[in-house]
Amino acid sequence: xxxxxxxxxxxxxxxxxxxxxxxxxxxxxxxxxxxxxxxxxxxxxxxxxxxxxxxxxxxxxxxxxxxxxxxxxxxxxxxxxxxxxxxxxxxxxxxxxxxxxxxxxxxxxxxxxxxxxxxxxxxxxxxxxxxxxxxxxxxxxxxxxxxxxxxxxxxxxxxxxxxxxxxxxxxxxxxxxxxxxxxxxxxxxxxxxxxxxxxxxxxxxxxxxxxxxxxxxxxxxxxxxxxxxxxxxxxxxxxxxxxxxxxxxxxxxxxxxxxxxxxxxxxxxxxxxxxxxxxxxxxxxxxxxxxxxxxxxxxxxxxxxxxxxxxxxxxxxxxxxxxxxxxxxxxxxxxxxxxxxxxxxxxxxxxxxxxxxxxxxxxxxxxxxxxxxxxxxxxxxxxxxxxxxxxxxxxxxxxxxxxxxxxxxxxxxxxxxxxxxxxxxxxxxxxxxxxxxxxxxxxxxxxxxxxxxxxxxxxxxxxxxxxxxxxxxxxxxxxxxxxxx
Ligand code: GLN
Numbered sequence: 001x002x003x004x005x006x007x008x009x010x011x012x013x014x015x016x017x018x019x020x021x022x023x024x025x026x027x028x029x030x031x032x033x034x035x036x037x038x039x040x041x042x043x044x045x046x047x048x049x050x051x052x053x054x055x056x057x058x059x060x061x062x063x064x065x066x067x068x069x070x071x072x073x074x075x076x077x078x079x080x081x082x083x084x085x086x087x088x089x090x091x092x093x094x095x096x097x098x099x100x101x102x103x104x105x106x107x108x109x110x111x112x113x114x115x116x117x118x119x120x121x122x123x124x125x126x127x128x129x130x131x132x133x134x135x136x137x138x139x140x141x142x143x144x145x146x147x148x149x150x151x152x153x154x155x156x157x158x159x160x161x162x163x164x165x166x167x168x169x170x171x172x173x174x175x176x177x178x179x180x181x182x183x184x185x186x187x188x189x190x191x192x193x194x195x196x197x198x199x200x201x202x203x204x205x206x207x208x209x210x211x212x213x214x215x216x217x218x219x220x221x222x223x224x225x226x227x228x229x230x231x232x233x234x235x236x237x238x239x240x241x242x243x244x245x246x247x248x249x250x251x252x253x254x255x256x257x258x259x260x261x262x263x264x265x266x267x268x269x270x271x272x273x274x275x276x277x278x279x280x281x282x283x284x285x286x287x288x289x290x291x292x293x294x295x296x297x298x299x300x301x302x303x304x305x306x307x308x309x310x311x312x313x314x315x316x317x318x319x320x321x322x323x324x325x326x327x328x329x330x331x332x333x334x335x336x337x338x339x340x341x342x343x344x345x346x347x348x349x350x351x352x353x354x355x356x357x358x359x360x361x362x363x364x365x366x367x368x369x370x371x372x373x374x375x376x377x378x379x380x381x382x383x384x385x386x387x388x389x390x391x392x393x394x395x396x397x398x399x400x401x402x403x404x405x406x407x408x409x410x411x412x413x414x415x416x417x418x419x420x421x422x423x424x425x426x427x428x429x430x431x432x433x434x435x436x437x438x439x440x441x442x443x444x445x446x447x448x449x450x451x452x453x454x455x456x457x458x459x460x461x462x463x464x465x466x467x468x469x470x471x472x473x474x475x476x477x478x479x480x481x482x483x484x485x
Contacts, residue, residue, distance in 0.1 A: 001026050002162040003479070006071060006219040009165060013060060013070045020056035020070030023190070024049050024114050025193075027072050031116065031163050034483055037144060041156040042077050042135050043085050044117040052114040059112060067274035068226055069112030074164040076155050077118040078125055079105050080199040088201045089121040089133040089151075092327045092347030097296055101197025103231045104168060104210050111226040116164055120154030123349045124318065125175055125203040125433070126389045127151050128421035131412055132351045139408070140183060141480040142446055146405040149179030151420075155213045156183040161483035163336075166223055169213045172203050173306050174400075174425030175439035176211045181400035181449020183441045186466060186476060188211045188220050191457050192432035193238035196231030205236070207306075207429040216476050217438065217466035224459065243460045246269030249467040254288035256465065257393045263299035264398030264424055264451075276441040276448040277399050287468055292393055296385040301378045302427040308362050308375035309430070314352075321347060354415065383431040395465055399424055400437040400449035405444040424451060434459050438466045439475035 001023060004012065012018045028046055028169060034090045035041050049072065056070035080086050080098035080103075087093045101109065109115075122132040130138040130153025140148040141161035148157040152169030156179035159167050169176040171189035180187025195210045200209060212223035225246060230239040260281065285291060323329040324342025328345055333339035348356070361372035389396060402423060411418040428435040433453055440450035450469075454462040470476050 001028060002165070004165070005216060006068070006165060006214075006222045009071050010067050013137055014065065016060070016420070020053040020114060021050060023070065024053040024072050024116070027116055027164060033318050034161055034163055037139065038141060038157045038161055038163070039136050040119055040136050040154045040161065040163060041074065041117040042087060042089070042120050042154065045084060045115050048084070049116050049481065053404060056114060058316050066111055067222060068108070070114065071165060072114040072116045073108065074116050074119050074155060074158050074167040075260040076121055076152050076169050077103060078121060078201045079116065079168060079172050080201070081105050081118065084118065086118070086201070087134070088125070089123040089135065090347065091354070092321050092351065094134065094328065096284065096326055098199075100199060103196035103233065104200065104225050104227055107226055119152070119158050119167060122151035123352050124154070124201070124314065125151040125170060125172055126314070126351050126355055128174065128178055128229070128418050129406070130154065130179075131408065132349055137408055138346050139420070140405045141483050142183065143405065145253050145407055146446070147182070147408055149182035149401070149405065150177040152213060154178050156180060156185055159185055159213055159215060160480060162479060166219055167213045168210060168227070168255060170200060170208055170210045171429065172207045172310060173429050174422035175426050176213060176421060177400050177435055177451060178436040180213055182405040182447065184447035184475070184478060185213050185215060186210065186217050186220050186436070186438050188224060188436045188459065188462065189428065189434060190224070190228065190459050191434045193236055194434070194457065195227050195238045196229070196234040196460065198233040200232055202317040204310040205317060206313060207310060209429070216472055217463050218246070218249060219475060221249060221463045224463070240457055248460050248464050251464050252288060253284065253465065253468050256289040256395070257292055258284055258289050259292050259294035259389055259393030259396045260298040261294050261299065261389070261396060261398060268402050268420070268423065269399055270403045270443070272443040273403060273448050275397055277441060277450055280450045281397060281438040283469060283473065287472065294389050294396070296389060296427065298378065298381045299427060301443065302382055302430060303423055305375045305378040305382065305430060306426045307419060308371050309379065311355040311359030312362045312372050313359070315356045315363065318352070318356060323347070351415070379430045382427050386427070386431045387432055395461065396453040398451050400451040404443050404446035428453050432456070434462055436462045436466055438469065439478070441475055
């Protein structure tokens with residue numbers, strides 16, 4: 001059952017070959033069997049999942065079921081889920097039961113999906129390895145000594161090990177695409193504003209975007225269909241029509257122009273990963289695409305720019321965690337300042353504190369112009385590079401991550417080495433563009449992700465480009481042996 005695609009599951013449910021209750025129970029059993037080894041889920045919603053599944057089965061009987069009705073999923077623990085702990089991977093929110101649903105959660109509930117549980121993540125989505133979580137590190141199902149990537153590492157590990165057919169993730173600088181690459185998944189970070197951020201705990205508000213983490217482009221398109229759309233409760237969501245992401249998946253790629261930025265094939269790229277990416281590009285040529293070398297000259301500014309903008313925004317977003325309204329509160333505070341400092345000191349982990357310090361510094365009087373304003377100017381240059389590139393090409397391709405999954409602990413003492421894991425993904429967030437990662441092969445048994453970047457609101461094309469490749473390759477169908485049974 002757990003090897004089936006979303007559309008196969010949907011057909012089986014609609015035909016009455018399986019019930020949602022049986023399907024949900026199957027996944028709950030798998031979670032019980034394997035989660036101890038992976039630590040992919042922080043919270044398992046057994047009782048409510050079975051209740052939702054029972055409702056779904058009633059809908060099948062009543063003939064009111066839709067394409068996603070009765071299909072289980074997992075949400076990254078950054079999405080507020082009413083009545084269910086929403087921790088964001090932090091001790092700060094360990095006791096936080098969300099009083100309302102995020103729009104994404106609400107939409108997928110309305111579509112009839114069944115929530116299996118909440119997945120582990122780097123604390124407040126800060127990280128590239130899922131090692132900063134208060135709930136402990138997540139293991140990569142392809143090699144449990146290695147990281148699954150981050151910050152949506154729990155969602156990635158859960159889908160890769162088939163402990164959920166699909167999951168949600170969020171991407172501020174690569175957190176959907178990089179774990180998708182490291183775990184052999186298809187992950188889509190949509191255009192900024194395509195999906196509502198309401199109820200999605202903010203890390204860096206001008207960069208954060210939710211998206212699907214799936215086993216194929218077809219599955220991702222189905223979830224995307226239900227997630228996308230304008231939301232009046234999010235002033236940054238864009239009122240732009242949502243196309244049908246599933247109808248154009250098969251459009252032939254003849255005439256497609258793919259840009260390869262020289263800067264994405266630099267000395268930092270692992271040679272074996274490069275070979276894998278080159279082979280994937282060759283495959284696209286046989287599918288009818290034309291390859292064109294391009295330049296995104298300001299790529300080198302992306303990591304430093306991001307590490308001013310993102311910490312600056314997080315320092316203001318996280319100021320609401322003050323021990324007063326919700327979240328962790330220290331014991332016996334002597335006065336207000338003691339309450340603030342001890343609650344925050346105890347509640348936040350080391351990486352989060354590092355970001356708050358950096359961001360507060362960059363925003364402080366006297367440094368604002370030198371750092372924050374400068375970073376905003378660099379951000380514009382990075383965006384302009386892409387605008388110029390999309391005058392010449394339809395999509396841009398390159399590696400998602402410079403290496404395959406690295407060993408747990410390998411980069412934990414060196415924040416800058418960790419930050420460089422997102423060197424190829426961060427620019428698209430700064431520009432607000434959509435980006436995808438799809439499975440493109442293996443190096444020493446570890447997955448490699450091909451990144452596809454599109455123009456604004458061109459998600460349908462990205463999904464089409466990914467789907468055509470998945471019809472002639474079977475990388476995306478590979479699953480880790482250790483969790484297959
Ligand atoms: N790894 C990057 C960071 O630590 C991006 C994280 C993300 O996309 N949420 O900030």
